[in-house]
Amino acid sequence: MVKKSTLPKVFLRRPKNKGKSATLKIPRLLAVANQKGGVGKTTTAINLATALCAVGKSVLLIDLDPQGNASTGLGVRRSAIRKSSYDLLFENANPAEAGVATKVPGLYVLPSSIHLSGAEIELVTAERREFRLRETLRQPLPYDYVIIDCPPSLNLLTLNAFVAVDSVIVPLQCEFYALEGLSHLTKTIERVKRTYNPNLSIHGVLLTMYDRRNNLSAMVADDVRKYFGETVYKTVIPRNVRLSEAPSFGLPAIIYDMKSPGAHAYIQLAGEILRREKKFMAANTQQVA
Ligand SMILES: Nc1ncnc2c1ncn2[C@@H]1O[C@H](COP(=O)(O)OP(=O)(O)O)[C@@H](O)[C@H]1O
Ligand SMILES: [Mg+2]
Numbered sequence: 126m127v128k129k130s131t132l133p134k135v136f137l138r139r140p141k142n143k144g145k146s147a148t149l150k151i152p153r154l155l156a157v158a159n160q161k162g163g164v165g166k167t168t169t170a171i172n173l174a175t176a177l178c179a180v181g182k183s184v185l186l187i188d189l190d191p192q193g194n195a196s197t198g199l200g201v202r203r204s205a206i207r208k209s210s211y212d213l214l215f216e217n218a219n220p221a222e223a224g225v226a227t228k229v230p231g232l233y234v235l236p237s238s239i240h241l242s243g244a245e246i247e248l249v250t251a252e253r254r255e256f257r258l259r260e261t262l263r264q265p266l267p268y269d270y271v272i273i274d275c276p277p278s279l280n281l282l283t284l285n286a287f288v289a290v291d292s293v294i295v296p297l298q299c300e301f302y303a304l305e306g307l308s309h310l311t312k313t314i315e316r317v318k319r320t321y322n323p324n325l326s327i328h329g330v331l332l333t334m335y336d337r338r339n340n341l342s343a344m345v346a347d348d349v350r351k352y353f354g355e356t357v358y359k360t361v362i363p364r365n366v367r368l369s370e371a372p373s374f375g376l377p378a379i380i381y382d383m384k385s386p387g388a389h390a391y392i393q394l395a396g397e398i399l400r401r402e403k404k405f406m407a408a409n410t411q412q413v414a
Contacts, residue, residue, distance in 0.1 A: 131380070132230070132380065133179070133379070133380065133383045135179040135180075136178070136179060136229070136230050136231075144183070144226065144230065144231060144233075145183050145221070145224075145233065145267035145268065146183040146267045146268060146269055147267070148267075149221075149265035149266060149267055150265055150266070150269075151263055151264065151265055151266070152185070152262070152266050152268045152269055152270055152271045153269065153270050153271070153291055153402065154262055154263075154270075154271045154273070154289055154290040154291050154292075155270065155271070155272050155273070155290055155291065155292055155293070155294055155328060156272075156273040156275055156283075156286040156287060156289075156290045156292075156293045156294070157169050157170045157173075157272065157273065157274055157275060157293075157294045157295075157296065158275040158283055158286065158287070158293050158294070158295060158310070159275075159277070159295055159296055159297065159310060160277055160278050160279045160283070160306060160309070160310060161277060161298070161306060162277035163277075163298070164296050164297060164298040164333060164334075165296040165298060165331075165333035165334060165362065166274060166275060166277070166296050167190070167194045167195050167198060167274050167372075168198075168333070168362075168368055168369075168372075168378075169294065169296050169331060169333065169362070169391070169394075170186055170195055170272050170273075170274035171186065171195055171198050171199060171274075171372075171377045172368075172377050172378055172379050172387075172388070172391035173272065173294075173391060173394060173395055173398065174186045174229075174232055174270070174272050174377075175229050175232060175377040175379045175380065175391075176379060176391050176392050176394070176395030177269070177270055177395055177399075178229050178230060178231035178232045179379070179392070179395075180395070180399070181231070182231065182269040182270055183231045183233075183267060183268045183269050183270075184231060184232050184233070184268060184269065184270045184271070184272060185220060185224045185233045185234070185235060185266070185268045185270070185271045185272070186199070186232065186233070186234045186235070186271075186272050186273075186274065187210050187213070187220075187234075187235045187271060187272070187273045187274065188209075188210055188234060188235065188236050188237040188274050189210050189237065189241070189273050189274060189275050189276060189282050189283075189285075189286055190237055190241075190274055190275065190276040190277070191237055191239070191241040191242035191244075191276065192237070192276070193236065193237040193238070194274075194372070195234065195236075195237070195274040196234060196236035196237055197372065197375065198371070198372035198375065198377075199227045199228075199229075199232075199234050199375060199376075199377070200227065200228060200374075200375025200376065201225055201227070201234055201236045201375075205225065206225070206236045206238060207223075207225075208222075208223035208235070209223075209235065209236050209237060209238035209240065209241065210235050210236070210237050210238070210241060211237075211238050211240040211241045211244055213235060213257075213258065213261055214244055214248070214257045214258065214285070215244070215247065215251075215257075217261070218261075219261075220235065220261055220262060220266055220268075220271070221266050221267050223235050224268075228375075228376065228380070229377060229380065233268070241282070244281075244282060245280050245281050245282060248281040248282070248285070249281065254281060254285075255281075255284055255285060255288045255321055256285075256288060256321070257285050258273075258285040258286060258288065258289035259285070259288050259289040259322075262289050263289070271290075273286045273289070273290060279309065279310065279313050284313075284317065287313070287314060287317040287321075287322065287325060288317055288321045288322050289322075290322075290325065291324060291325070291326070291405070292325070292326045292327070292328035292405065293314060293325070293326070293327050293328060294328045294329055294331060294398075295307075295310065295327060295329070295330045295331065296330075296331045296333045296362075297330055297331065297332055297333065297349055298333050298334050299332055299333065299334055299335045299336065299341070299342040299345045299346055299361075300334070300341070300342075300345065301341065301345070303345050303348075303349060304348065304349065304352060311327070314327060324409065326405070327356055328398070328401065328405070329356055329357065329358045329397075329398070329401065330349065330353045330356050330357045330358065331357075331358050331360070331362065331394065332345075332346050332349060332357065332358075332361045332362065333361075333362040334362065334363075334364045335361045335362060335363050335364060336363070336364045337363065346361065358394060358397050358398075359397060360390060360393045360394040360397050361390070362387065362390045362391065362394070363386050363387060363390060365378075365385055365386050365387030365390075367381065367382045367385035367386075367387050367388065368385070368387035368388075378391065379391060379392065
């Protein structure tokens with residue numbers, strides 16, 4: 126456990142005993158996805174989830190990548206894993222009970238397991254194979270948010286996430302080939318929207334690993350903003366060594382070093398995402414009315 130004194134003060138202001146949410150409701154569901162590896166998906170999922178907990182939300186982070194980086198990055202030991210995201214897909218595990226408490230008050234993780242690497246093949250022949258996650262997550266749960274950390278591929282696992290969630294956050298690394306493969310990703314999201322999940326949207330595109338000393342970063346950021354316009358979050362995540370060190374301590378950077386530029390950027394991102402959330406919710410209510 127992290128000593129209480131090392132937790133940033135915001136967490137200590139959380140109401141006592143408020144772990145999982147006291148009231149059950151269908152949570153808001155977000156996926157963090159990009160079929161490229163190493164663009165900052167897991168770093169974003171972990172730190173965004175932590176920042177949401179800092180403002181009092183209860184969050185379940187689902188590690189849907191067989192590599193399990195979100196699980197280890199949050200200090201979950203393999204030996205401590207009882208239920209995994211595999212059990213959610215195939216064993217009807219209950220997400221309300223399967224979430225493991227982390228060192229972050231309010232943050233629960235559903236770890237990945239080695240079985241998940243075979244899940245793609247098992248899904249091919251499974252009944253209602255695209256709807257597995259949707260059916261278990263779209264029910265009243267003790268979480269305000271469920272965040273899914275997707276694998277670096279547009280496979281059936283990622284497809285399950287797209288069918289389940291309300292919205293997708295797309296991290297893009299500020300490097301030369303940032304936009305490559307992106308039309309494939311946006312077309313996949315469009316197809317899922319047409320076929321399985323009519324309310325699916327891109328929540329936002331997030332520029333990651335931005336290096337101020339490098340002109341290429343600025344050029345890529347300009348290109349991405351020209352291409353995606355307002356969809357790109359104003360917050361940009363800088364390249365920051367604290368973000369890459371934190372997982373080896375099993376801690377989110379926001380707790381490992383809250384004053385670091387990387388942690389600061391993710392706190393700012395959470396604020397921007399919550400403001401965008403209000404707009405999304407208002408638009409959805411209008412649609413229903
Ligand atoms: N903004 C950043 N600055 C420095 N290193 C980063 C940053 N974001 C991620 N990293 C590091 O880059 C690697 C890939 O990031 P990760 O979040 O695991 O990407 P993905 O989940 O898309 O594969 C990891 O080692 C991570 O610690
Ligand atoms: Mg990852």
